[in-house]
Amino acid sequence: MLDAAHTDTATDAGAGTSPVAGMRIALFSGNYNYVRDGANQALNRLVGYLLRQGARVRIYSPVVENPAFEATGTLVPVPSVPIPGRAEYRFPLALAGEAKADLEAFDPDIVHVASPDVVGHRAVTWARKRGKPVLASVHTRFETYPRYYGMAFMEPVVEAGLRRFYQRCNALVAPSESMVRVLRDQGMNDDVSLWTRGVDRTIFHPDKRDMAWRRSLGIADNAMVVGFLGRLVMEKGLDIFAATMKALRDRGVAHQVLVIGEGPARGWFEDSLPRGEADGAAVFVGHQSGADLGRAVASMDMLFNPSVTETFGNVTLEVMACGLPVVAAAATGSESLVADGKSGRLVPPADVEAFADALAAYLTDPALARAHGAAGEARAAEFGWDRINSAVARAYARLVKRG
Incomplete structure (x- = not known):
């Protein structure tokens, strides 16, 4: 058992009014903090919120x-092994031994599963x-992964496996309205609601732009920079x-x-983009966090996602939130954030010429980039973390009351 940034009790003076005050919540995650990604950042913020509301939370993860x-x-650690070919990730093996004994002793009021793996x-x-x-949160479209590894024929099989998992849960939460629709259309569950994401405006804000830092990377002040942000995986x-x-x-x-991020496909990506003084030259700055991010x-000057x-x-x-336009694939997630032609552009997936x-x-x-960026910043202002995480607290309370 690892006691980390908070204990499993809360200190918030107003916690008694919360629908989860006193509730015992067991959260299962395939990756809670050993590799940083958007999903586990959201889960950690959720746990922090729940603790402040007076809930007791235990997390079971590799x-x-x-x-x-x-x-x-x-x-609470669960047994796991490195995933072959992707050793930075762990494969949870079983809910057994000390982890299972801890779960039995904790006797949660509700179970939250965040990944459809063996332990989940x-x-x-x-x-x-x-x-x-049981509440399941959906963070990744796992059924789309095979297409990036030459195995697109496996997508229906993966989708069927996910359907079996999610139909055994009492309800699902998903982070975008478009993903809620996809899950309902796929028949994953009849009870699917929205748990969106927030943004920390003390970190992500137009004022954080730093021309001196750009110059230190060899980027001229008048250069227009296309950014990539995320894990460097195919x-x-x-x-x-x-x-x-x-x-x-x-x-x-x-x-x-400008490429921000790290991952096993970095070598491939570096070889695929010009370097040095060439037109379209790429600068790789690796993983960034906090104020540096x-x-x-x-x-x-814009994001291409x-x-x-x-x-x-x-x-x-x-x-x-940084006041920049986004060019993204017209797919789950971005469709719920980007207003096409107003705060960015939504393009059919894989359409290189349209991108x-x-x-x-x-x-x-x-000037167009600045105008669309300003519209995007106005939209980002709507995403406050506590308001967003309260949706999960209400879902817990509803399911526990329903029994």
């Missing part, structure tokens, strides 16, 4: 010796046998990003590229 960040709440399945089975309600659409940058170079549209994001795997698109919201058209419009018309 752990590593040197996690990416300190966990919020009480973290076992947690659902454990809860159903004891008459405990399922983020790196191949589409690289092909679109080539299309811009072929058209003679001047630009530079806010500075890096605000110092680009070709991914279709996100259920929300945290990076899209963060860039919008190039959208980016070229901003690259050749900075």
